[in-house]
Amino acid sequence: MELEVKSVAPPTTFRLMNLQKKMRFKEQAIEGVLFLVGVLTIFITLSIVFVLGNEALLFFEDPEVTLAEFLGSTKWAPAIGEFGIWALVSATLTTSVIALAVAVPLGLSAAIYLSEYASLRVRSILKPILEILAGIPTVVYGYFALMFVTPLLRSVVGNQIGVYNMLSAGLVMGIMILPLMSSMSEDALNAVPNSLREAAYALGSTRFEAALQVVVPAAFSGIGAAIIVGVSRAVGETMIVAIASGATSKFTFNPLEAAETMTAHIARISGGDLSYNSIDYNSLFAIALMLFLVTLVLNLLSQWIVKRFREQYE
Amino acid sequence: MYHYVYPEETELQRFIQARYRKAWIWQNLFLLSLLIAVISLTALLLDIIDGSFGYIAYEFKKDPLTISEKPIEQFTKEELIQVLQANLSRGALNKLNSEMPLEQRSEADLYSLVLERIIQIDTKQTYSLFESLFRRAEIEAEVAEKYPNARLEFRYWLQPEFIVSPQSSKAEFAGVRTAIFGSLWVVLIAMILSMPVGVGAAIYLQEYAQKNFINSVIQTNINNLAGVPSIVYGMLGLAIFVRAFEPLTSGAVFGITDTNGRTILSAGLTMGILVLPLVIINAQEAIKAVPDSIRQAAYGVGATKWQTIWSHVLPNALPGILTGNILAMSRAMGETAPLIIVGASTFISQDPSGPFSKFTALPIQIYQWTSRAQSEFHNIAAAAIVVLLVLLLLLNTTAILLRNRFQRRF
Amino acid sequence: MFVSLREKEESTTSTQAAQPTQEYAIETRNLNIYYGDFLAVQDVNLQIQKQKITAIIGPSGCGKSTLLRAFNRMNDFVNGARVEGEVLMHGVNLYGKDIDPVEVRRRIGMVFQKPNPFPKSIYENIAWGARINGYKGNMDDLVEQALRAAALWNEVKDKLKRNAYELSGGQQQRLCIARAIAVRPEIILMDEPASSLDPISTLRIEELMQELKKNYTIIIVTHNMQQAARVSDYTAMMMLDSETRAGTVIEFNDTKTIFTRPRDKRTEDYVTGRFG
Numbered sequence A: 001m002e003l004e005v006k007s008v009a010p011p012t013t014f015r016l017m018n019l020q021k022k023m024r025f026k027e028q029a030i031e032g033v034l035f036l037v038g039v040l041t042i043f044i045t046l047s048i049v050f051v052l053g054n055e056a057l058l059f060f061e062d063p064e065v066t067l068a069e070f071l072g073s074t075k076w077a078p079a080i081g082e083f084g085i086w087a088l089v090s091a092t093l094t095t096s097v098i099a100l101a102v103a104v105p106l107g108l109s110a111a112i113y114l115s116e117y118a119s120l121r122v123r124s125i126l127k128p129i130l131e132i133l134a135g136i137p138t139v140v141y142g143y144f145a146l147m148f149v150t151p152l153l154r155s156v157v158g159n160q161i162g163v164y165n166m167l168s169a170g171l172v173m174g175i176m177i178l179p180l181m182s183s184m185s186e187d188a189l190n191a192v193p194n195s196l197r198e199a200a201y202a203l204g205s206t207r208f209e210a211a212l213q214v215v216v217p218a219a220f221s222g223i224g225a226a227i228i229v230g231v232s233r234a235v236g237e238t239m240i241v242a243i244a245s246g247a248t249s250k251f252t253f254n255p256l257e258a259a260e261t262m263t264a265h266i267a268r269i270s271g272g273d274l275s276y277n278s279i280d281y282n283s284l285f286a287i288a289l290m291l292f293l294v295t296l297v298l299n300l301l302s303q304w305i306v307k308r309f310r311e312q313y314e
Numbered sequence B: 001m002y003h004y005v006y007p008e009e010t011e012l013q014r015f016i017q018a019r020y021r022k023a024w025i026w027q028n029l030f031l032l033s034l035l036i037a038v039i040s041l042t043a044l045l046l047d048i049i050d051g052s053f054g055y056i057a058y059e060f061k062k063d064p065l066t067i068s069e070k071p072i073e074q075f076t077k078e079e080l081i082q083v084l085q086a087n088l089s090r091g092a093l094n095k096l097n098s099e100m101p102l103e104q105r106s107e108a109d110l111y112s113l114v115l116e117r118i119i120q121i122d123t124k125q126t127y128s129l130f131e132s133l134f135r136r137a138e139i140e141a142e143v144a145e146k147y148p149n150a151r152l153e154f155r156y157w158l159q160p161e162f163i164v165s166p167q168s169s170k171a172e173f174a175g176v177r178t179a180i181f182g183s184l185w186v187v188l189i190a191m192i193l194s195m196p197v198g199v200g201a202a203i204y205l206q207e208y209a210q211k212n213f214i215n216s217v218i219q220t221n222i223n224n225l226a227g228v229p230s231i232v233y234g235m236l237g238l239a240i241f242v243r244a245f246e247p248l249t250s251g252a253v254f255g256i257t258d259t260n261g262r263t264i265l266s267a268g269l270t271m272g273i274l275v276l277p278l279v280i281i282n283a284q285e286a287i288k289a290v291p292d293s294i295r296q297a298a299y300g301v302g303a304t305k306w307q308t309i310w311s312h313v314l315p316n317a318l319p320g321i322l323t324g325n326i327l328a329m330s331r332a333m334g335e336t337a338p339l340i341i342v343g344a345s346t347f348i349s350q351d352p353s354g355p356f357s358k359f360t361a362l363p364i365q366i367y368q369w370t371s372r373a374q375s376e377f378h379n380i381a382a383a384a385i386v387v388l389l390v391l392l393l394l395l396n397t398t399a400i401l402l403r404n405r406f407q408r409r410f
Numbered sequence C: 001m002f003v004s005l006r007e008k009e010e011s012t013t014s015t016q017a018a019q020p021t022q023e024y025a026i027e028t029r030n031l032n033i034y035y036g037d038f039l040a041v042q043d044v045n046l047q048i049q050k051q052k053i054t055a056i057i058g059p060s061g062c063g064k065s066t067l068l069r070a071f072n073r074m075n076d077f078v079n080g081a082r083v084e085g086e087v088l089m090h091g092v093n094l095y096g097k098d099i100d101p102v103e104v105r106r107r108i109g110m111v112f113q114k115p116n117p118f119p120k121s122i123y124e125n126i127a128w129g130a131r132i133n134g135y136k137g138n139m140d141d142l143v144e145q146a147l148r149a150a151a152l153w154n155e156v157k158d159k160l161k162r163n164a165y166e167l168s169g170g171q172q173q174r175l176c177i178a179r180a181i182a183v184r185p186e187i188i189l190m191d192e193p194a195s196s197l198d199p200i201s202t203l204r205i206e207e208l209m210q211e212l213k214k215n216y217t218i219i220i221v222t223h224n225m226q227q228a229a230r231v232s233d234y235t236a237m238m239m240l241d242s243e244t245r246a247g248t249v250i251e252f253n254d255t256k257t258i259f260t261r262p263r264d265k266r267t268e269d270y271v272t273g274r275f276g
């Protein structure tokens, strides 16, 4: 039998050995466009800062407003020219503290159970439930707070709780933040190398002792980052408080009372008929600027912690 | 020898048992918190179902018997038209006819017009599903005592009609059609903006970006944007799209004059910016999951960078990118606060006709109806929540199916 | 309820005191270890002598770690891992129904291939194990004694409160040994304890083992033939069974015999480096 050697094509013969870099315009144009798209995201942040800062500046330039009053007073009543942010901050703080008091212990416990105890099967049932909770829009949580949790509280505690109150909003906000808290904590716990657990077991520790005294402390910074993100979520959450915690600004830390948070105030005022360039309009941007700055600092902090934590076990 | 003092023998047994007891209690506490999450979810879902059905006690403003002896349920189409013509003002009739001539309307439509415009239901009280099921006798007694003229009827607030009807100021006739269209429009525009931009940025960051200052700023910035409260995006949209770009977003430059900047376009763009970081981060994950060997194989046969990305990286990352986009869509579908601020209209009963329409959206309706004092609005809020959750479920199921269908083959 | 390992020991010693039979630290009978359906270790019968060093050698993947981890039930944490046969300690089967694995591990400590100190202070690394096991004495003394026993005291006595991660790899490994002996187990298992260390640190650990042998039974897995020859009193040679492809002990004898006059040709090839 004769071999068909010719069936294999000969190599291309290059006359010139030209391996110089070529300008590939299409390639460069594409890279340029993609780069611009990436840079565009920075402009979003810049425009947030610019818009909020600009309008807030107009607010503070108004003769009725002083920065000292804004940051020092506890009365917020735009109708009579009172702009003390503490009246709104107090409600934001109260609802956030309640929310975290729910979300941090529950979320962390859930994470410990999922990462240290649950079998694959139990996990595959419980984890999706948390994911469903995480996917429910906050307006639905608001309905739940007003229509279910508040009546429940009122039937348990009695009618000293108003129809609108910070307790119910805070509790439901805690449930809303729980999945985030638990999934971030679980990531942190899973990042703890198994060798530490084995070391603990080999010393004769129970699963619980290893989990709570070795794994959790080792994941501490990751858990801290989760808590910080939780705080930022709670401070920025709008719909639950807008629906369930009341529509009057009031300086109070009593969770049984109704009071309006920073976010709920923005939502209520801007939802109505609001004329541009009024002091009310500008005041909303001053509040939003505060919100933005607080959450920005919190987010940066948690990212920094997560990054350091990741390096620790690499 | 060392002087260790450890429990031994039976003391060790007791000691270990005590530790086990403690561990057992804690383990159950951990499990309990998961249980609380499960219970909360169950309570939430049940509460919504609870609101979507139940007894309604209502009276008629105008007694049907003054119209005819025959119960109006049994009226024929012609009779219904006659009643409408006899009882409505000329102006109202003209308006109805201009929307759609009475003769062409369906019998059900005419029937509800008669109820809505002439007989006029006056709801006295509504009851939740569980009350209706388990306290029926009490409800009947209460209604008989408090509203002697009222009728008591079991009502499905969540019914096909609720989905296809436009909004109405009467809860009994309101539907979510307008809101569904509004939501779909907003999500559509949001995705048109965020998909190409987001995927482009993700490609840049994963495939091109060297480790340098500007790129790490971009990455950090994106992670931060993901954590900015949605209400802040609303303020951004208000200042930029609604106000600064009003001529554009209101459609004035295209000759549309009857709106201001509070349009679907403004809302969609705002929402697009809101979900952009989410789209980018998800797309980055999908691109990261494409193994390097695929890129090297392409380079090995002399492909340029973009050829490699376009014909090898992107096709392999596509399912992941799509999944991420769908998740971003469901986020855009459920977000409420930015829409309130950008200014979804409180009352609008006409389907949006394009990007420059005024609009309402599902979450806005839920918020509005929940905030009303009358209980019948809470019932339709619950029904609207069911509709919203079903839409979200559909989206997420698609995402999961997509993920399973194209499960990683590397 | 779990059966006390000690009670059994007392009864054996009291009834059998008259006829002094050899008491082993650990004895395995027909031990098979599975990962799911995969038979990793097959039919191991070993008698580990008290207060001696026993080395387990053999090619990579032959099941040395698997066997070692079966001695203190560390395989319990591996999904699907399962054991047939018996591992006896004081005549009690460690895989018996009423046996408490926590107590087993409290009595059989382990040092791992890679140093794995807790991300806590040097002091806490030792104190933690003692505390969870109900130590009632003076903690400072215990820490010092354990560190001295692990030949680490002089190097760290001025920085006990510093994080253990600041130590060198060799120091970390000695800290792990100190941590293991601080709870005073009866047996210490070591899985390639020196494999990630430099020769000098390795030497320190080998000396340390000789010292520990006075009080403890030690079982060590090693890839290093010289190390096995230097430190161990007995050696078990493991190899994959040619038919079942499961690891098994093909020869077990005192170290000198294994290295000079092995009975099995495969052992001879392996210890002289002709394996392949």
Ligand SMILES: Nc1ncnc2c1ncn2[C@@H]1O[C@H](COP(=O)(O)OP(=O)(O)OP(=O)(O)O)[C@@H](O)[C@H]1O
Pocket: C035, C038, C040, C059, C060, C061, C062, C063, C064, C065, C066, C067, C078, C247
């Ligand atoms: N967790 C596990 N799940 C499934 N199989 C495993 C697991 N651990 C080990 N094996 C398998 O069991 C066999 C023995 O593994 P083992 O780690 O005991 O070997 P070894 O002798 O310690 O090897 P080396 O010298 O490389 O450490 C191997 O085939 C390995 O693939």
Ligand SMILES: [Mg+2]
Pocket: C064, C065, C066, C191
């Ligand atoms: Mg090994």
